[in-house]
Amino acid sequence: MKICATIPEARAACGDARASRKRLGFVPTMGALHEGHLSLVRAAKAQCDAVAVSIFVNPTQFGPTEDLSKYPRQFSGDCRLLEQEGVDILFAPPVEEIYPGGEVTWVLVEGLSEKLDGRSRPGHFRGVTTIVAKLFHILEPEAAFFGQKDAAQLAVIRRMVDDLNFPVEIVGCPIVREPDGLAMSSRNAYLNREERSRALVLQRSLQEARQQFNAGERMAAKLISAAKEVFAREPKVALDYFEIVDPDTLDPVERISQTTLVAVAAYVGTTRLIDNLVLNP
Numbered sequence: 001m002k003i004c005a006t007i008p009e010a011r012a013a014c015g016d017a018r019a020s021r022k023r024l025g026f027v028p029t030m031g032a033l034h035e036g037h038l039s040l041v042r043a044a045k046a047q048c049d050a051v052a053v054s055i056f057v058n059p060t061q062f063g064p065t066e067d068l069s070k071y072p073r074q075f076s077g078d079c080r081l082l083e084q085e086g087v088d089i090l091f092a093p094p095v096e097e098i099y100p101g102g103e104v105t106w107v108l109v110e111g112l113s114e115k116l117d118g119r120s121r122p123g124h125f126r127g128v129t130t131i132v133a134k135l136f137h138i139l140e141p142e143a144a145f146f147g148q149k150d151a152a153q154l155a156v157i158r159r160m161v162d163d164l165n166f167p168v169e170i171v172g173c174p175i176v177r178e179p180d181g182l183a184m185s186s187r188n189a190y191l192n193r194e195e196r197s198r199a200l201v202l203q204r205s206l207q208e209a210r211q212q213f214n215a216g217e218r219m220a221a222k223l224i225s226a227a228k229e230v231f232a233r234e235p236k237v238a239l240d241y242f243e244i245v246d247p248d249t250l251d252p253v254e255r256i257s258q259t260t261l262v263a264v265a266a267y268v269g270t271t272r273l274i275d276n277l278v279l280n281p
Contacts, residue, residue, distance in 0.1 A: 001083050003090045007138050010091040014052055014139045017088065022049035026141035026168075028132060031055040032072035032186035033081050036176040040145040041085045043173050052089035052139055053082055059095060060103050061127030072189050091139065098134060107133040109156050109163070115250040116152040116263055117274065120240050128153055129160050136166050143169040147176075149183050151261055151276045155250055175275075177203075183275045190271040199268045201234040202275040205242060209262050213279050218256045220244040231266070240265035240272065247278065256281060 004010040017024050025048030027040045044051045055078055062068040075092065082090055106126050112118070113125035136144070146154050158170050176184045181203040182196075191199060205227040212226050224242055231239045244253050247261040256279055263276040 001079070001087050001090055003079070003092060005093055006097055007093065010052075010089070010093075010138055011140075013089045014141070017050040017052075018140070020050075023143070024048060024139070024141045025051045026135070026139055026144045027051065027053045028135055028144065028146075029053060029055055030057045030071065030186070031078050032074055032189070033078045034176075034184050034186065036147055036149065036184035038081060038085055039176050040147060040173050041082065041087060043171065044143070044145045045086060047171070048143055050088045051086070052091060052141065053087050054091040054135055054139075056091075056093060056098065056131070056135075058098075058127060058131045060099070060130060061124050063121055063123060066121070067187075067190075070190075072186055091135075098131070103130075106130050107160060107164075109160050112152075112156045112159055112250055116241065116243060116245070117265060118152065118156075120265060120272075125153070125156050129156060132157055133160065133164070133166075136161075136168055141168055143171055145171045145173055147174075148172050148278075149175045149185070149274065149276070151247065151263055152250060155248055158248070183273070185273060187271050187273060191268060195268045195271065198234055198237050199273055201231060201237050202264050202266055202273055205230040205264055206262060206275060206277045209244075210277060210279065213256065218281070220253050220256060220260075223256075223262070227262075227264070238267040240267060244279075 002013050004013055025044030027044055029037050057071050059068055107129045108126045109129055118125045154172050161168055161170055182199055208230050209223040209227045212223050227242050242264045244260055244262050246253055253260050260279045265274045
């Protein structure tokens with residue numbers, strides 16, 4: 001695995017892969033890798049000839065009160081995992097390599113970036129789309145792989161790629177869960193044992209909505225009400241949102257008549273977790 005810390009190094013390594021007529025797959029991460037990340041790497045390896053991964057804790061997607069300073073960093077362990085998976089290129093730049101003059105130029109997907117997580121975390125998606133656009137420009141992958149757990153992020157990035165004509169196929173990959181159903185996340189490491197148990201309320205609320213849907217309920221308001229009752233029984237978890245939306249526009253859906261995203265976010269202690277599922281009539 002070739003480890004690149006600078007943009008010229010990363011461009012050269014990816015250019016060499018393309019020169020060999022290899023289809024380059026890309027998995028952007030912030031490190032603290034878990035099985036969810038590794039599932040993206042495996043999907044990239046299955047669909048591409050060479051795989052690049054980035055590890056970059058992007059400061060522009062964190063709000064002023066969020067967890068940038070304590071975000072888990074375990075670079076040596078991450079490198080071992082990526083080598084075991086057969087990754088070809090790792091791009092792990094310092095902040096000053098990506099933002100040498102500070103941040104004054106932004107990529108913003110208006111309309112989508114203010115919904116779901118974007119409403120709760122103002123400026124978050126502006127940071128995400130800016131760094132992803134920069135990484136696409138630097139590495140020039142043919143395909144990029146993102147987890148369905150970050151469903152709003154996936155919708156925003158798809159729209160950015162369409163609007164800016166990036167020649168990149170965006171591949172969404174299934175959520176990877178712990179044996180008890182909790183969606184894998186680097187932020188799960190923040191949870192103590194009691195909080196870890198309470199965090200399962202996110203999955204229970206989604207399953208309640210699914211059960212009501214499978215029983216024939218199609219009105220979003222009733223599914224949301226049933227899910228919120230599940231949260232009411234776990235008062236130490238603060239619900240941020242529980243919404244039923246179009247997976248592409250993130251606009252609320254009143255009646256479920258086509259593929260629909262059910263998304264939830266909540267604070268377990270001070271840790272904000274997200275989860276979702278897709279309903280198909």
